[in-house]
Amino acid sequence: MTKTTEKNQQKRELSKEKIRVAALNQFSKKGLFATRIHDIAMEANISQGLLYRYYPSKDDIFIDLIDDALDKINEASYYVYNLDMKAKEKISLTLTELYKTIDTSESFRQTCSLIAQAMNSTAIPPKAQEILNEKRDIPYEIFAKIMEQGQEENTIVDGNPLDLAILFWSTINGLAIFNTTRPLPCRLPDKGFIESMFFK
Structure with a gap:
């Protein structure tokens, strides 16, 4: 070249x-x-x-943004899953990194908001809906496996692993969207409070 x-x-x-x-x-x-x-x-x-x-068209930009965002979060989820460490450490590391990202990256907060809008709309481009259907549940499934690993290690609370993964990601997405709706990023709840929902 x-x-x-x-x-x-x-x-x-x-x-x-x-x-x-x-x-x-x-x-x-x-x-x-x-x-x-x-x-x-x-x-x-x-x-x-x-x-x-x-x-x-603007639809093509929208589709590209959704596709790219889901690919990135899925790639990051697989990365964490494959780390050679205990489940509790994986979750703590993920929370630390996500807190940092929510705090410093407006584009991350906006992306969480965009995906939430897309998931709640029946009038998005069909290709975007197809991408959402194919990719949106992957982080939940991966973190369910991490929760299950932690339960086997006796460090994660009892309960359905998928339910725990849903709680984990819903909390993170909620914090990101909450910050997006404020003029300036807000102070996040203490990370230990979230960890206490999952750790024994």
Whole structure:
């Protein structure tokens, strides 16, 4: 790859990322249907013509954001699951990292809000619904296995492992969405309080 080709590729990636960041901000605040392509282009500081070179429609941006977000959380969940450590340590590490991310990443908070909106809507693009149906439950299933591992190690409370995983992710998503609906990130509850719901 020549330097010019590499530079052009970097420029294209930068433009695409600007579109994605702007669209995430617009979608998380206004929802899919109230957001216009013009709004996204204005926020990304690019022309609508250039935006259309990357995405044929706002639905395509929405689908890309949902797909990418679910892939990232699923990849992170598999990573934690495969760590060579006790379940209690896996959960504690995950909470620490998620707390840090909720506290510092507006895009993470917005993404949690976007996915929650998408899951509660019957009027999203069919491809987005297909992606949600295929990928949204994977973190719950993986963390159910971690909860089960912890129960076998006698460090995690009794109960249905999937129920515990649902409680875990619902708590995290709720905290992220709560912070998204406030002008500034709020202080999160003490991490130990959440751990106490799961640890013996």
